Amino acid sequence: MKFLVVLAALLSSSSAFVSQPKPAGVSTQLHAEMSESLPFLTRPEKLKGWVGDVGFDPFNLSEYMDMKWLRESEIKHGRSAMLATVGFVAQQYVTIPGYEHVDDSNLAPSVVGVSAMLQIVFWMGVLEFWTNKGNVTMETMFLDPAREPGNLGFDPMGLGKGKSEAEMNDLKLKEIMNGRLAMFAIGGMIHHNWVTGEPLF
Known part of the structure; x- marks a missing residue:
């Protein structure tokens, strides 16, 4: 101190x-x-x-940094945090077949082992490389001026079809605000378990 x-x-x-x-x-x-x-x-x-x-x-x-790159980073971190918050809660009640059940999410990486954690890192790196056509640095990610931050062309439910610009901006705002909230939430969940030494619920 x-x-x-x-x-x-x-x-x-x-x-x-x-x-x-x-x-x-x-x-x-x-x-x-x-x-x-x-x-x-x-x-x-x-x-x-x-x-x-x-x-x-x-x-x-x-x-000092490219705004497109900063927005892409915020959207990706928000999406990861939204998935993480769901996973953090789900793992307390759901056990993957073949693995030991743990109530404390912070212990999960030690239970599944290094191999499983490295697989996540590897495949996320492959996905990042593939979605950006190999352009993964701040200098090269937006060489294509038409590329929109966070838009991977993934819309299997057709939520963006036939929407006006104002309606699309409303959807984007909802995603960004939920992502920002989820970043705070997952940080709070993790620290709750560290501080109390107990499961989230």
Whole structure:
């Protein structure tokens, strides 16, 4: 604990020596649009026009990284988190044939073993490579300007057919908001089990 306090003090004092870019003018700062989610910060310009924008970019990542890549990352993490939350709850009540049942999801990786966990990593890597036609870096993922972040062309139920742009944006917003909630949820579920040492339910 003492180490963390000292580290925090060093980091906060070192920020005094970091040069900050000077504002273009006082009037710009006075009339800057404030963030909806963080009203004490100015609204990040590059977030405007993106579905789900509430002006949340406290580390200013949108200024230094490709917004398409950031949106793709958010959508993929949200989708993974939504699946993870369902899996976290289901494994407490469902046992895969041939495996030992465990109530604590944090113990599941040790029960199934390293081989099963590495299979997940390997096949997700193959899927990532295949869906992006080998373009998996930030610099190459969106070489095709027509490629839309998160759109893998997978719509077996036809939910996107015949929808207007406004209706599609509504569906996208629902997916993004549910994904954001699921990212918080899975983090809370995992930490619940760590802290209490007991199953989720």
